[in-house]
Amino acid sequence: MIKAHGLRKLYANGDNTLAALDEVSFEVERGEFIVILGASGSGKTTLLNVISGLEKADRGYIDVDGVELQTLSEEERTRFRREHVGIIFQKFNLIPELSVFDNIILPSRLVNRDVREEEVLEIVDELGIREKLFLMPGILSGGEQQRVAIARALYTRPSVILADEPTGNLDSKNGEDVIRLMKSLGERYHQTILLVTHDERIARVADRIFHMKDGKLSISDREAFSVIDNGEDVVMKEAGKLSAPGRALS
Ligand SMILES: Nc1ncnc2c1ncn2[C@@H]1O[C@H](COP(=O)(O)OP(=O)(O)OP(=O)(O)O)[C@@H](O)[C@H]1O
Numbered sequence: 296m297i298k299a300h301g302l303r304k305l306y307a308n309g310d311n312t313l314a315a316l317d318e319v320s321f322e323v324e325r326g327e328f329i330v331i332l333g334a335s336g337s338g339k340t341t342l343l344n345v346i347s348g349l350e351k352a353d354r355g356y357i358d359v360d361g362v363e364l365q366t367l368s369e370e371e372r373t374r375f376r377r378e379h380v381g382i383i384f385q386k387f388n389l390i391p392e393l394s395v396f397d398n399i400i401l402p403s404r405l406v407n408r409d410v411r412e413e414e415v416l417e418i419v420d421e422l423g424i425r426e427k428l429f430l431m432p433g434i435l436s437g438g439e440q441q442r443v444a445i446a447r448a449l450y451t452r453p454s455v456i457l458a459d460e461p462t463g464n465l466d467s468k469n470g471e472d473v474i475r476l477m478k479s480l481g482e483r484y485h486q487t488i489l490l491v492t493h494d495e496r497i498a499r500v501a502d503r504i505f506h507m508k509d510g511k512l513s514i515s516d517r518e519a520f521s522v523i524d525n526g527e528d529v530v531m532k533e534a535g536k537l538s539a540p541g542r543a544l545s
């Protein structure tokens with residue numbers, strides 16, 4: 296479903312170069328739910344951008360849904376993205392001149408897909424933003440705008456969903472509801488989800504966890520996290536069983 300090998304992405308950083316992606320290799324199966332953890336600046340957004348084709352790696356191989364992205368032109372990558380990928384950006388990227396409803400259906404319009412209003416209603420109901428459907432996004436709160444961005448990505452029913460801190464503007468209750476919704480819709484529609492978060496508690500719903508550090512990727516299973524539930528709050532504790540960097544591709 297997603298295969299990456301030896302991905303490298305360099306940025307100029309003053310007189311030096313900085314490797315935002317440093318020999319990143321992995322495979323993700325269709326329907327997997329991957330959580331990406333890592334400190335600020337470790338390359339998480341860059342990794343999502345290379346998977347969506349928004350950015351091209353300087354080196355390496357990446358195949359998403361049978362499409363080899365490194366060989367495509369920018370125009371071809373844009374078409375690939377519209378047809379295969381739903382993106383929830385760190386900064387929501389809603390169109391201010393369009394209503395919530397029109398924002399949600401925009402990607403489907405762009406690929407000439409029929410719009411089914413009842414499906415839109417089902418998603419906005421579950422996300423708790425139904426009464427906002429015909430408002431302009433600019434007057435919504437940050438958390439509401441974030442849920443509109445999530446609805447847009449889910450509604451398009453892409454085979455891959457890339458979510459960059461989708462719960463960053465939500466309180467923990469709303470955040471957990473959103474993650475649960477994404478996971479259940481992902482399972483229902485057999486979608487592959489890669490989700491960036493700083494919240495290690497979210498990692499408990501992942502099939503596998505990708506850890507980014509200075510552009511390098513290591514991978515662990517959910518079992519490598521032990522869950523301590525004290526009845527009020529669930530604390531995730533890393534058990535320190537990470538696979539060594541470079542051994543990520545099994
Ligand atoms: N267009 C760019 N030009 C120069 N440097 C960049 C560019 N985009 C990203 N970087 C650098 O690459 C590194 C990785 O950035 P990235 O946005 O992927 O980090 P991140 O893990 O998503 O961080 P955060 O958690 O803060 O969102 C950072 O040091 C960043 O400054």
Ligand SMILES: [Mg+2]
Nearest residue numbers: 339340385459
């Ligand atoms: Mg980021």
